[in-house]
Amino acid sequence: MQLLERAKQLEAAGRRIVHMEIGEPDFSTPASVIDAAHAALDSGDSFYTPSTGNPALQQAIARWYREEYGVDVSPERILITPGTSGAFSLIYAALIEAGESVLLSDPGYPCQRNFIRLAGGEPVSVPVGPETLYHLSPGLIEQYWQSGTRAAVVINPSNPTGTLISDDALQQVAATCRRLGGYLISDEIYHGLTYGLKARCALEFDDNAIVVNGFSKRWAMTGWRIGWVIVPEELIDACRRVMQNIFIAAPTLSQYAAIAALRATDDCERMRLAYDERRRYLLEALPELGFDIVVQPQGAFYIYANVERITDDAKSFCWEILENVGVAITPGEDFGTYRAAGHVRFSYATGMDDIRLGVARLREWLQPVSA
Amino acid sequence: MQLLERAKQLEAAGRRIVHMEIGEPDFSTPASVIDAAHAALDSGDSFYTPSTGNPALQQAIARWYREEYGVDVSPERILITPGTSGAFSLIYAALIEAGESVLLSDPGYPCQRNFIRLAGGEPVSVPVGPETLYHLSPGLIEQYWQSGTRAAVVINPSNPTGTLISDDALQQVAATCRRLGGYLISDEIYHGLTYGLKARCALEFDDNAIVVNGFSKRWAMTGWRIGWVIVPEELIDACRRVMQNIFIAAPTLSQYAAIAALRATDDCERMRLAYDERRRYLLEALPELGFDIVVQPQGAFYIYANVERITDDAKSFCWEILENVGVAITPGEDFGTYRAAGHVRFSYATGMDDIRLGVARLREWLQPVSA
Ligand SMILES: Cc1ncc(COP(=O)(O)O)c(C=O)c1O
Ligand SMILES: Cc1ncc(COP(=O)(O)O)c(C=O)c1O
Numbered sequence A, B: 001m002q003l004l005e006r007a008k009q010l011e012a013a014g015r016r017i018v019h020m021e022i023g024e025p026d027f028s029t030p031a032s033v034i035d036a037a038h039a040a041l042d043s044g045d046s047f048y049t050p051s052t053g054n055p056a057l058q059q060a061i062a063r064w065y066r067e068e069y070g071v072d073v074s075p076e077r078i079l080i081t082p083g084t085s086g087a088f089s090l091i092y093a094a095l096i097e098a099g100e101s102v103l104l105s106d107p108g109y110p111c112q113r114n115f116i117r118l119a120g121g122e123p124v125s126v127p128v129g130p131e132t133l134y135h136l137s138p139g140l141i142e143q144y145w146q147s148g149t150r151a152a153v154v155i156n157p158s159n160p161t162g163t164l165i166s167d168d169a170l171q172q173v174a175a176t177c178r179r180l181g182g183y184l185i186s187d188e189i190y191h192g193l194t195y196g197l198k199a200r201c202a203l204e205f206d207d208n209a210i211v212v213n214g215f216s217k218r219w220a221m222t223g224w225r226i227g228w229v230i231v232p233e234e235l236i237d238a239c240r241r242v243m244q245n246i247f248i249a250a251p252t253l254s255q256y257a258a259i260a261a262l263r264a265t266d267d268c269e270r271m272r273l274a275y276d277e278r279r280r281y282l283l284e285a286l287p288e289l290g291f292d293i294v295v296q297p298q299g300a301f302y303i304y305a306n307v308e309r310i311t312d313d314a315k316s317f318c319w320e321i322l323e324n325v326g327v328a329i330t331p332g333e334d335f336g337t338y339r340a341a342g343h344v345r346f347s348y349a350t351g352m353d354d355i356r357l358g359v360a361r362l363r364e365w366l367q368p369v370s371a
Helices: A002-012 A031-042 A055-069 A083-095 A111-118 A138-144 A167-179 A233-246 A252-261 A265-289 A314-325 A352-370 B002-012 B031-042 B055-069 B083-095 B111-118 B138-144 B167-179 B233-246 B252-261 B265-289 B314-325 B352-370
Strands: A078-081 A101-106 A122-127 A149-155 A183-187 A210-214 A227-230 A302-306 A343-347 B078-081 B101-106 B122-127 B149-155 B183-187 B210-214 B227-230 B302-306 B343-347
Touching: A002 A314, A031 A252, A031 A265, A031 B031, A055 A078, A055 A252, A078 A083, A078 A233, A083 A111, A083 A183, A083 A210, A083 A227, A083 A233, A101 A111, A101 A138, A111 A122, A111 B233, A122 A138, A138 A167, A149 A167, A167 A183, A233 B111, A252 B252, A265 A302, A265 A352, A314 A343, A314 A352, B002 B314, B031 B252, B031 B265, B055 B078, B055 B252, B078 B083, B078 B233, B083 B111, B083 B183, B083 B210, B083 B227, B083 B233, B101 B111, B101 B138, B111 B122, B122 B138, B138 B167, B149 B167, B167 B183, B265 B302, B265 B352, B314 B343, B314 B352
Parallel strands: A101 A122, A101 A149, A149 A183, A183 A210, B101 B122, B101 B149, B149 B183, B183 B210
Antiparallel strands: A078 A227, A210 A227, A302 A343, B078 B227, B210 B227, B302 B343
C-alpha cells in the first residue's frame, strides 16, 4: 500500500514507473457494458433496488451458473453486493459470533483478515506452500480446525499466487468443511481468467458451499462495485437482514451494467488472451533473472516468485527496485508472514510494452547480483 | 419492512396502494446529473478511485461546506463512502472497541443500532419526546453517558420525526460530547430538505464533530450509493485503513455524478418545493383525522404523528389500513420502543395525487372511529 503510494508519487514527479504491483485490470469496461449503462441512465431508474439485488440480475446470474458450470442455483440464493468486498462484509457479519474463527491460507488476499476481525472473529493463518499449490488442503483444514471454527476460505485462482486448486482437492476440502460442521467459502473472483484449464465452481462439488464472485476482474469492472455471494438456503434470512441494514442495496446502475456484462463473452476472451500473452512472456523472462517460479500459475494475473536467490529481504528489495529502476512489484509480506521475506508478487495487469520495459530494467539492475 | 413487502404484494395483485411508508425520494435523479454520468461513462474511467474517494469530489465537497455553511474543511478530512450507510459502517469500525457504546435517540433511524452491533458495540437508546423536539439534549447525554461511551448520534432533521434540533441544543450537545471525551456524530442526510428554516452543520459549532451526509435524499440519488463522512484529523488514518480493506472504494461513476450534483441547485429547489406543498397539505389534513402532530416537522419528508386518540396499537392499525384501504404508513415500533405503540410515521415522498387519495381513504375508514 505504502509502496503503491510511493510509486504514484514518483510518477507525479515525472518518473516512468512500471506498475506490476496493481491488482486491477488495465482494461476499461467493455463497450457493450457501457452501452447498456447509457440506456439504464436514460430509463429514469435511480432508485434503491431490493437489498438482495435487482431480481433480473439475480436471474441472469442463475442462468450463468447453469451455462458456465452446469449447476442449478435458485435466484434467491444469489445476493448482490457492493463488490465482492461487500460480499465478505456480509457473510462474516451473518456467520460469525465474537471469538469464532475462519481458516485462511498464508499467503492469501490480505483484506480477508480484516473482514473477519471487523466482524469480531479471528482469522487463523494456515501456511501453504508449493506442495498444495499454495492452497488449503483437507489435511491442513483438519489440523487447524477448532471448535469455534466456522469456515475455511479458498481463493481459486489464488491471489497472490495465481494457482488453481486441483479438482480433487476442492472436492475434498468442501467435504472436510462440511464434515467438521462448517462452510467452505470459495472466492471465485478470478474465474474466467485461467489459461489452459478451467476453474471449477465449488458448487459443482458441494451445494452447501458459500461462493463469492464479482464483476471486478474478469469483466474489468472494478469501479462499478458489483459482486455477489451464493449462500445455502439456511443463511438467506440472516444475510438479508444484514444487507437491509448495512448496505440498503448495491448501486442500481451498476446492476443494469452487470446484466449486460454477462453477455460480453467476446470482450472477456480478448482480455484473457492479452493476459495470457503477458503471462507467458514473464514465465520465460523472470526465471532467467533469478526469480524462481515454483508452481506455474494458470490463473488470475499474478505470478508469485521465490526471490531467495536474489535477496533475503523481499521488502527492501521491492523498495530498492522501485526507487532505483522504477519497477513496482509487491513484497510477500503484504500477503502474510509465511516465508514472506523470500517472495514477491508480479501482476501482469499492465500493458506488454511496460512489462517488457520492466523486465529490461530488472535485467540491468540485477546483472551485478547474478554476475 | 414486512409491511412494505405486503404493500408490494397487494400492488402486484392489482390493488392501488398509497405509499406513505417509503423513505426514498419519488423523484428521479436530476437531468444535469444524468448528463454528467453519460460523459463520465464515455471517459473510459471505470477503475477504482483512491479508497478515500476521487480527490475532485473531496475538493468539491470542501467547497460546498465553505459556501453552504461557511466552514473550512480540508479535503483530506472528507471520506467518500458507498452511501451514508457505508459512512456508518466505517466510523463505527474505526471508532468502537468491543463493548463500547453509542447513544441514540428513540425514536430514531433503525439501522443505527445494527451498525453499532456489527462493530461489536452497544447501542444505548435514549427516549426522546416533544420536550426536546425528539432530539438528544445535553441533559440526556449527561444522564446516559457511561465510561465506555464513545459518541452520541443526532439525526438532524430527524428520521422519523422530521424535526430539527435547535441551534442552541446542537451547540450544547456538541460541547457536552466533547467535554465527556467522545464525539458528536451528526447525520445530516436530510439537510437541504427543510421548510422555513435552515439546518445547521455540526461543524459550525464543533470542528471535532463527525458529520455524515450523502446524495440519497436532497439530490434524489439513492441508487447511486454515494455518501461522505467528515472526520477530525486524528481519525483519518484509522478510517483510511478500514476503507482500504472493507470497501476498496465507492462507485467511480457515482462519484463523477456527485460532483455534478453539487451544482444542481435549481433541481433541488424544485423538489424541495414539491415536498413542502405535500407537507403543508398533510399538516392540515391529518389532525382533522385524529392524528396529533405534537411538534410541527420542518425537515426531511416525514411526519411523526401521535395516534393515541385512534388506537392503542399503532402496529395493528398500520396493518389494518394497509389491508382495508390500501394506505401504507410505518408503525412507531420500526423506530424504537419508547411510546412506539402510540405513533406512526407518514412519508410524503410520494406524489400529491396519491397523498390526497390516501387522506380520502383514511377519512372514510376513520369516520366510524371519530363519530
Ligand atoms: C481474491 C480477491 N477477492 C476479492 C477482491 C475484491 O474485489 P472487489 O471488491 O472489487 O469485488 C479482490 C480484489 O483485489 C481479490 O483479489
Ligand atoms: C437518517 C438516515 N441516515 C442514513 C440513511 C442511509 O441512506 P444512504 O445509505 O442511501 O445514504 C437513511 C436512509 O433512509 C436515513 O434515513
